Amino acid sequence: MTSKPAIGIFLSIALAASALWFWQTQTVRPAPAVSFKTIKGNSLELASLKGRPVIVSFWATDCPGCIEEIPHLISLHQQYKSSGLAIIAVSMYYDPPNHVLAIADSKQLPYEVALDPSGTLAQAFGNVQLTPTTFLIDKSGHIILQKVGVFELSDMQQRIEQL
Template structure:
């Protein structure tokens, strides 16, 4: 493969990612989340609230990098109604998820997805981290593969209010 072909492939991939992440708002799947603390978060619980759903894994460096940002967003916006749900990928052993949640003292909801059905319902999520921002009407207004930018996320959250 020559340099021109490599550049063309990179440009095509960048355009695909940009398009995929800037699609118009669409309804979020109506799913329930079972947390590691035994709670069941239903669509009714989320009605009228902004929601951040992030798919992650305990062995994902980008996911670990995002944890302080998620904690900060939780502290800054939870009083305004923001719900953060971190969904562990189906291949992540539950004991690893529990240990990390405890070690990092995660203040937001952490859910397991042992069957992979949550990832499937959110568009067959395969890569971590993958983050979805839902507005107060339950529409996905942002989808990001890879580590999200904290400043951009704050701006998006402020725009929802």
């Protein structure tokens, strides 16, 4: 008789895991109309990147997964920059700007890094709370992937190549 509750629990967990996977991989919706303020003082309108694939990655300097993901982002930048890929790393509102600047400098980040001191960018992308959270935006300006946690480089490469 104990197998019936165990099967119910297993099915509930499987359903929840499936829903989470679907939510993270099948989130096709228009990207928000936002403007990023980069650490170099530039303003970058997301709408101006329409026609190009874009990765927007929310991160924090004290997030081990975010630091682990930096080499993946650098690799993607180097591999797909000539095909038009734009990458924007957005630091979370609680991250001190001097920490963001220090990491960007020490890791020699070749892509755009933006600050979000008021949290409005995180809010515009669906109230991002966890880091890293990565969005892949297609050339038509639609979010086609929302990934919470460190993304797999090979999976992201495959997705970009399909755009």
